Amino acid sequence: MELSQEPINHASILVIDQDPVQWTIARSILEIMPLSLYYAASGEEAEVLSASVGFDLVLMDRHLGARDGDACAVRLRTRLCGARYAAILACALDTEGAQGASVYDGLVIKPYSVLSLTKGVLLGLETMREARREAGLTVSAADAGVAFC
Structure with a gap:
């Protein structure tokens, strides 16, 4: 997939990881981009947040404790x-099983590096854009009152 030439004006990203250190690392890498970053330490927190916030991308730890x-x-x-x-990206220490799980739009290997996480986010946002275009949706923040890329 090629990256769009469209700028990232604003995007909402949810990082789901039970390890707050991973959140800190992801935030330190991504905070220089024009993003709204959210954190959930559990699946339950993520589900509550997703009911009220229009996310463009989710970074999902594949191993959330119980x-x-x-x-x-x-x-x-x-x-x-x-x-x-x-778009939902699997985040894991290895590729085992993640690439075969059809629910994911991509994979980011941990530990995060600036290059791998930035590339994953950009590709994930492009996947989101394409899916919304294919659904005949206008990719604009004004349309649904939600911040899109």
Whole structure:
């Protein structure tokens, strides 16, 4: 997939990870971009947030303690579709199983690096843009009162 020439005007990203250190690392890498960053330490927190915030991208830790990140991603996908479509990227220490899980739009390997996380976010936002275009949706913040890229 090629990256769009469209600028990132604003995007809302949800980082779901039970390890606050991973959130700190992701935030330190992404805070220089024009993004609104949100954090959830559990699938339950993520589901509550997704009911009130229009996310463009979700970075999902595949291993969320007692509740599996893959199962949470499936539940989020049912909410983050159509006009609310958000790309969901699996975040894991290895590629085992993540690339075969159809709920994910991509994979970012941990530990995060500036290059891998930035590239993952840009590709994830492009995936979101394409999915919204294919659904016949205008990619503009004014249309749904939600910040889009």
